[in-house]
Amino acid sequence: MGEEQRPQGDARRRRVQRLKRMIVLLVLVWMILPVGLSIVLLGKVRGLNRQIIETQEYLRQMEETVAQQVQMTGEEQQTGKEQQTQQFGRKEVIVTSPVDDQDIVPAAVEPEAAHKVYLTFDDGPSKYTEDILDILDTYDVKATFFVLGKENEHSLEMLKEIAERGHTIGMHSYSHKYADVYRSVEDFSADFYRIYSYILDNTGIQSTCYRFPGGSSNTISDIDMHVFADFLAEQEVEFYDWNISSGDAGSVLLDVDTLVQNCTADISRHGTSIILMHDAASRPTTVEALPQIIENILAMEDTVILPITEDTTPIHHIH
Numbered sequence: 001m002g003e004e005q006r007p008q009g010d011a012r013r014r015r016v017q018r019l020k021r022m023i024v025l026l027v028l029v030w031m032i033l034p035v036g037l038s039i040v041l042l043g044k045v046r047g048l049n050r051q052i053i054e055t056q057e058y059l060r061q062m063e064e065t066v067a068q069q070v071q072m073t074g075e076e077q078q079t080g081k082e083q084q085t086q087q088f089g090r091k092e093v094i095v096t097s098p099v100d101d102q103d104i105v106p107a108a109v110e111p112e113a114a115h116k117v118y119l120t121f122d123d124g125p126s127k128y129t130e131d132i133l134d135i136l137d138t139y140d141v142k143a144t145f146f147v148l149g150k151e152n153e154h155s156l157e158m159l160k161e162i163a164e165r166g167h168t169i170g171m172h173s174y175s176h177k178y179a180d181v182y183r184s185v186e187d188f189s190a191d192f193y194r195i196y197s198y199i200l201d202n203t204g205i206q207s208t209c210y211r212f213p214g215g216s217s218n219t220i221s222d223i224d225m226h227v228f229a230d231f232l233a234e235q236e237v238e239f240y241d242w243n244i245s246s247g248d249a250g251s252v253l254l255d256v257d258t259l260v261q262n263c264t265a266d267i268s269r270h271g272t273s274i275i276l277m278h279d280a281a282s283r284p285t286t287v288e289a290l291p292q293i294i295e296n297i298l299a300m301e302d303t304v305i306l307p308i309t310e311d312t313t314p315i316h317h318i319h
């Protein structure tokens with residue numbers, strides 16, 4: 001009897017052991033499965049979190065980009081933001097410090113200063129535009145370019161560059177041919193819309209400032225300049241003459257010292273100084289003098305260099 005039952009007992013033991021192993025295995029699976037799932041889920045949640053943060057950052061930058069396109073301003077506080085926007089535009093740099101909504105400047109507000117100086121360059125783009133832009137960047141200064149309708153590839157590239165680097169683009173007529181521009185209000189209007197569209201099409205900017213070829217006090221136009229000034233006012237475009245002339249448009253090429261002197265000597269006498277210079281192929285000394293002009297102005301007390309915005313007090317030669 002005992003001999004016969006032994007194999008049966010062995011078989012039972014083996015079954016019990018198999019059962020035990022299965023139970024242990026099941027318990028292990030029940031324990032490991034939730035832990036493993038939790039780890040996977042945690043990873044997913046973290047990934048989503050990161051995406052949300054990145055999306056928020058992206059939206060913030062988009063808001064800034066829109067705000068900047070609406071309002072091209074070179075205000076000191078905005079310099080950082082402009083850089084962020086430009087870098088964002090090139091998709092190179094991730095913004096590390098989040099900017100809260102309060103930081104989005106709703107309109108161009110000029111900083112307070114006893115002396116506001118506006119560097120303006122007429123007649124560009126030219127072969128010197130890039131040099132001028134580089135000098136302005138070196139000193140972190142924004143200026144205003146009153147451009148002409150030049151359709152060649154280099155000019156279009158420079159026009160975009162002026163805008164991208166945060167300077168103000170103003171209109172200086174499309175053709176700059178006095179006889180054509182000032183022939184009649186119709187001719188003036190046609191030329192105005194051409195330069196307006198030229199800037200809009202190539203930069204997306206709706207320019208709101210204008211400089212008359214020869215200034216508003218030119219003696220070339222047979223028609224009273226007030227007629228053209230009224231036309232601009234109807235378009236809600238402001239015109240800007242100047243109260244400081246570099247003198248760089250004369251028949252004689254001025255040397256650097258004279259240009260620096262012309263541009264800077266009278267600034268302390270004015271609350272607003274709009275300086276006339278030229279971005280033109282025939283005016284190399286203007287580019288040579290520019291660093292010294294900027295350095296002298298930056299060294300002046302309570303004086304800031306700004307781009308023209310809708311906040312700028314205009315200088316008019318005619319009243």
Ligand code: ZN
Nearest residue numbers: 122123213214
């Ligand atoms: Zn001009």
